[in-house]
Amino acid sequence: MTSVTHEGVEHIADTIRAARARNEPLRIVGAGTWLDAGHPCADATRLDVSSLTGITRYEPGDLVLSARAGTSLADIAAATREHGQWLALDPLGSADGTIGATVATGSCGPLASAFGTPRDHLLGCEFVTGSGDVVRGGGQVVKNVAGFDLVRLVTGAWGTLGPITEVTVRLRARPEVDRTLAVALDAEPAETLWRWLRESELTPLAAELLSPSLAAALAVGNGTVALIRLGGNETFVRAASDAVGTLGVAHEVPSSVWDRLARAESAAALAVRVSALPSHAESLWQRALELIAVTGGYAHATCARGVVRCVAPTEGADIDMLRTALLRLADGVSIVGERMPAHLWPALPSARSTRDLEARVRTAFDPAHILNSGVLGA
Amino acid sequence: MSGVTRAAAACALPGTPLAAVSAGIDACVHCGFCLQACPTYLTLEDENDSPRGRIVLMRALVEGTLPPTDADVRTHIDRCLGCRACETACPSGVPYGQLLEGTRATLARVSPNPWIARFILFVFARRPLLWLAMMGGRVTRALRVSALLSRIPGRVGFAMAMLEATRSPVQRADYIASSDGTRGSVALLTGCVMEGLFADTNRATARTLEANGYRTQPAPGQRCCGALHAHAGDLDTARVLARANVAAFERAGAELVAVNASGCGAMMKEYGELLADDPEWHERAKQVASRVRDVTELLAAAGPQPGAPLPLAVAYDAPCHLLHAQRLSEPPLRVLGAVTGLELLPLEGSEHCCGSAGIYNLIEPETSARVLDVKLENIARSGASIVATGNPGCLMQIGAGLLRTGSRARVAHPVDLLDASYSRAALP
């Protein structure tokens, strides 16, 4: 494979090389959606990659698509829909978000329940290291074990190993029928939903539990509601709908509810995810409800993955109160911060045992530590 | 280099039994599928004690990169049970049994087998000595010496337990089965240990065959089948014995030859290969071999007809030379299935060797005992009170193990169970 770098990439490489020579920190910016996410970042010159847009290769028969990093998810969705396909990845936030940022932040949404996170979709990528080298990991085929896995390495690395300039992702055929049902759940909703998912063979595309506040905001019901997205042929979806009926009274809601869910939060809100073994879904859920009872906001859970996400307003909020609530939330479980006020970050516990290795990875790819410094923590 | 090319090597051991079969080595593609089928690999956890590893060693002998005097080669070839479970697992059709016999015969020329092996083979090849040995065994058993000494530690104790295990656990009255003979005439290989220590099973074999429409007839002049000799690498003696048996069964004239010891049956079915280089005998050997059947094959072909209820919890353990060498898995189950009221319990690892392997348990007692331990654990878990298996070596090995570990379970030949069932029904 020859290196298919274009002018934009070369320019980025030059910029990085120059910055490295001057030891000047850079903040990688695409659409800018995630700028306020992650740990507070050191003041830095902006490295704008938003001009790298466009689908570079799309052969529908291969169900594989390559696009420059700045291409929006909406553009990818539009191009693939024409052929009855989709990138089954629905990160929360506006569809103007870019594929590059989605991969860099490892963002996903309810569809991760069935299709996994960006690491499971990514086949190849091009990125520019902190030394200004253009690297192309992976490839354009759906199965590939050639060489060490640079693709997984940069997925979720928040740009700290180099700005991603192009990605190749696996697509899927859109299901023949795509139907979303809303079911109100009473006692132990997370436990109920998790158990149903575990026992039902009719695996949905997504099954997201919504706190009463979120359900109300999306106008899908009163109380705690499970949104269940079913996809497949008509026979399957009919049988699956019947199975959802065993959870409670279900009613169909328009599929647009998923977009509304993705865009429900304000860019200023605090967002954190807590996770544990899926069998602990209920206790996680209760903690999340306790948090939002104090802070306001809402929670939603991908029960199949054992992940609960809490979104809380921060404008005018009492920071000490937030900190106390967060600490209670995080006690003994994994917590990952997405966005929060700068002075709250230090409160987040981190149990990473691999800091040493991670630091070495960082140094190997960005020797001068100039890329998005601080965004992944110290 | 690409890994495609290699230096061609001439055979380093021309004219040896191994050289004669060495083409079989090339069939091995080194895939490793045999590893998990091999009891010695699973027990000893060294690839040298696996079929793939042993084939590598055989190849080294043929290519001359290891001498036949190499002590490690000898150790690992000796440790093979010869159960041929690897042949069942092998997608490339490596004739492992043949390779093993060829290798053992070649190594035996360089350094002889241990004295105990030679002594046993010597006895089995001589009728008067064999008769004496079996007589001694029967007396020891009758005087309950074997029962008394079966729990003492060491080889003697184990041998006594093996002898004690030959006592049949099922009671049955003698009955007379008359046959219409519609299924043809059958001559029985009476065998050495079978006639010597399992005479009841031989009688049961004749009765059950008669009860299922076969006409049984004697085949005088028959001798030891030669399996023990062949497996130990003494191919010359094996051939002498094979010729005697070919002649005896030709004289008997029966359409079929029934064998109730699966090790012997496997050997007799391979008489053609054993005498392949003997122009005078090859065709005759092939002809007799083609008439050989395991007794359960014959019974299964006839149904067999069901007997009276025998409420026993039975686990079936497949003798390697029935399952892997003769590739027979269903017939013994059909025989057990004809015993009404018999509850057949699943036995994990029933396809694995018990560690008996001819005279292996006497030559490699340590490895044999480790392989047997696994078998005994599985039997205990199965909850069976009877372990059915169709080979004298297995019956004695497993039976001894059960006695020595204080288990209440006992061993029986499937035909004995069918016979007991028939005897209760007073068939026909």
Next chain:
Amino acid sequence: MSALRSRLAAIVGDDRILTRTGELRSYEADGLPGYQKRPSLAVFPGTRDETVAVVRVLADTGTPYVARGAGTGLSGGALADDVVLLGLHRLKRIISIDRDNARAVVEPGVVNSRLTAETRRFGLHYAPDPSSQTACTIGGNVAENAGGPHCLKYGVTLNHVLALTVILPDGTVVTLGSPNGEQEGYDLLGAFIGSEGCFGVVLDATVRLTRDPAAIRTLLADFSSVDAAAQAVSAIIASGIVAAALEMMDANTIQAVEASIYAAGYPTDAAAILLIELDGPAAGLEDDVARVIQFCRSAGARDVRVASDPADRARLWQGRKKAFGAMGRISPHLVVQDAVVPRTKLPAVLATIQRIATEHRVNVCNVFHAGDGNLHPNIGYNADDPDEAARVHVAMTEMMQACIDAGGSITGEHGIGLDKLQYMDRLFTAPTLEAMCALRAVFDPDRRSNPGKVIPIHSCSEWRAAPSVRAAAVR
């Protein structure tokens, strides 16, 4: 060496160390015959603690080593060329099975199919199913990021490993990934899986278990041309039906299988067959089966039949899974290839492969995962014939180049190991190989863990820069 030997013997016992020529012979090759490399010593720890202690002694003495599971790999990845061979097949405990969360913790030496056998009673199985699954170990699967026929629907090893406890070459024990919940930070777990033993040694793996499908339909479609079969594959994939497996075998392979003890009843006069498996809940499955049959017929299938019962289904699969071994029958030696091409390029690439085979007078058997474009062109030959061996080498190289030219990869599941080093700089740019070297250096700065594999050493800048490094490597 004798000092090292006695230190290791103090850990594992004298009988678990091999040093004599005769004993080491069995460990000179893995599942890819044709390469033989003699280890300087082989050591077989029986427990996790022993393994940790052994790796620490190796670290302490600066000794290079190669980890090996069952030695079923097909790229020469587990060959130890005059270095220590660390056998892990004795670490075969299934530590725990968590039925509720559908996961298991296993030691690296657990055989793939045994994990499935042990979890069957819970209605679960371990989804990655390489053809060697009855022999290969989970540790090896992690090292190679193993796939298998069913990874078309269920994903490869990467998608089924939640966490690993590994010991790095310097003796540090770390947990990569998280067995319970998300983790912030780099995806070191993802980087480790498929690192072919160059990053360290797995001590235990937490793997995801998959629910057994309620219903399975296995179809055998029979075509009179490879092209027609490839068209059927494209049609099925484009339809959105996600087959559990979609396998193709060409005429040569069919004949090899039918001549083996695993004869599966494949039509021996077919130019190609497709083995298609659909699974999942019963609801809707028959609709998909009907559509798949229709796609096959439209593409020109002579016959499509659905396996009548589980035994029939097992027989159809047995033929596929043992195909590689069955080829051992056709000719004395066999090269097993592994490459991936974009699925739409299958017909063209298969034609090119056939053209190359004809041109160089070699006998190629194609058996492959058509659903994901993962080809296995295997060439049977006689290595004792230098002319034929040379032609095979040239043909194989051209076939790999054809796959690269089609936008593919040089390995979909076997790994680079030793066998494919020569193609690495055709596939990756120099800075990319450099980045891979840098990543390896994070885990194994001294390149002691599986030295000489995956990345051609001339690709690493330190190698080019420092004559001392070069000299050391040559020694």
